[in-house]
């Protein structure tokens with residue numbers, strides 16, 4: 001289980017490829033990629049979004065199921081998905097609607 | 102302090118305009134990311150985990166109230182209300198939007214600040230003793246020389262594409278507070294027998310994955326040869342430094358692979374070529390620059406001031422502890438340099454909110470001759486305050502949560518941003534610092550432990566100076582988990598030493614206990630409270646600590 005992540009060019013915001021071809025700011029809305037074909041399609045959309053000046057540095061991350069939702073496997077990606085661990089007032093975790101992200 | 106001349110001013114504003122155009126072209130698609138990335142880095146803009154990061158240069162860590170207020174304004178307007186002061190005496194903003202960066206740079210230019218040469222393979226911000234121009238023990242103020250080096254190195258065409266980054270530090274005193282021996286070039290101001298100013302020159306220090314203590318290449322370099330000699334070192338490095346492998350590209354590796362004698366001979370040969378030419382520093386030029394750094398008009402110590410201060414200390418134990426830890430001896434009678442700790446218990450080392458920055462600016466204006474310093478230990482300093490004003494300064498700092506009396510103690514921790522922000526990190530460092538700080542928070546306990554420098558990096562790049570921590574902590578990743586290696590016995594002063602790894606690492610949960618074990622072991626074996634941690638370690642070696650940590654000597 002994977003997702004495709006990147007930073008948005010204009011402001012650096014962490015984003016993931018969403019279920020539609022849009023780039024979403026919340027992990028819970030990310031497109032979950034199962035299998036090589038899905039990954040290849042996502043990477044192609046990522047490359048197109050780089051060319052289209054929406055994002056920079058797209059790459060695949062591993063996901064796992066945890067607490068009834070999806071979580072990145074690596075701590076680094078969990079921190080990107082939520083925000084600095086010692087500053088709950090900063091990053092995505094500070095947004096009212098993203099407590100379950 | 103140094104003021105921009107017309108050249109500086111027009112250069113910095115044309116650079117802002119140039120970057121504004123580059124951002125515009127990036128967003129419109131005229132520049133690709135590959136083309137743009139080196140340009141943004143040349144203007145201090147990185148991409149970190151959550152957002153872009155802007156690193157702003159604070160030359161030799163010196164700034165005035167107006168500049169500090171501007172940093173606060175940038176933090177509030179364009180960032181999330183705070184900034185992070187770094188071991189390189191700079192400040193980093195962690196959340197700017199790329200599209201805003203040209204505006205931020207324009208705001209900074211209004212107060213003679215910029216982000217040039219804060220990244221890339223060039224000569225970086227020259228750092229200096231944070232008590233420069235104030236310290237009782239100093240031979241001479243290192244800042245005029247740091248400023249001369251800054252002017253010479255700014256946009257130096259020959260040295261804009263070095264094999265790797267290049268860092269220069271200058272100390273004005275025999276007691277080195279600028280860690281000069283872990284810099285590419287370290288300069289220590291000295292006087293010869295005739296009383297003339299010169300430098301002891303060190304080359305090839307550095308941390309990162311291959312930590313090395315610099316080697317002394319000159320006992321005494323006359324003042325007038327400063328630029329010619331520095332240029333000679335840079336030329337030798339530019340010519341022979343490795344470009345095939347970025348991990349072997351720093352001058353420390355060249356020193357290591359070439360050997361001191363050969364490299365010194367190369368430098369001296371190059372120096373013979375360039376000396377007595379345009380790079381000679383005329384006395385008049387040194388005097389002109391030094392005049393910018395003239396000491397402020399210190400007030401005469403009034404009769405009774407000293408007694409009043411002593412009485413204030415007697416009547417307020419918290420103030421007494423603060424004065425003992427956070428005041429440093431000043432060259433003018435009745436004055437002191439005051440450290441404002443950015444390590445309140447449990448907080449992120451080096452972070453300051455916009456409000457705190459503004460308070461420090463106010464204090465500097467009211468009590469401190471409009472001078473502020475950033476120390477490489479990630480604290481702020483008011484270099485010139487009257488001792489008589491300290492009780493009032495303390496009172497105001499306390500109101501803002503900035504009166505922690507821990508300068509040089511175990512909770513005065515250096516920590517790099519680590520995995521909470523940094524894209525290169527292998528583990529977190531700030532929360533480790535916070536937990537250690539909380540564990541040892543009790544003032545009595547810290548005082549009892551005494552001088553102890555803990556330094557933490559979130560990866561092998563060593564931005565948190567862990568190799569020169571008395572206790573150094575390096576966060577690594579092992580099988581997807583954070584792991585923390587402890588080094589002991591490092592030091593970044595005039596007796597610089599690289600700490601030794603004590604044994605296998607500890608988990609995130611276990612690292613604070615391990616540090617406590619090390620500290621308790623020290624307390625149990627020191628000969629007296631006067632024998633500080635480093636002295637005790639140097640006396641006994643690492644065996645007792647290994648025994649305590651692992652049960653195996």
Ligand code: HEM
Nearest residue numbers: 147187188189307308309310351517518523525562563564
């Ligand atoms: C985006 C964040 C950062 C990045 C990408 C970064 C990158 C690096 C890298 C790659 C090195 C190793 C250089 C080498 O060995 O050649 C290094 C060293 C260093 N950095 Fe950072 N750094 C960052 C933030 C910081 C911060 C916040 C500080 C200050 C707290 C800092 C201070 C230093 C110092 C003191 C060294 C070691 C001294 C030396 O160069 O030998 N860096 N950094």
Ligand code: SF4
Nearest residue numbers: 517523526559560564
């Ligand atoms: S030491 Fe590593 S984790 Fe820490 S700031 Fe430097 S590059 Fe980032």
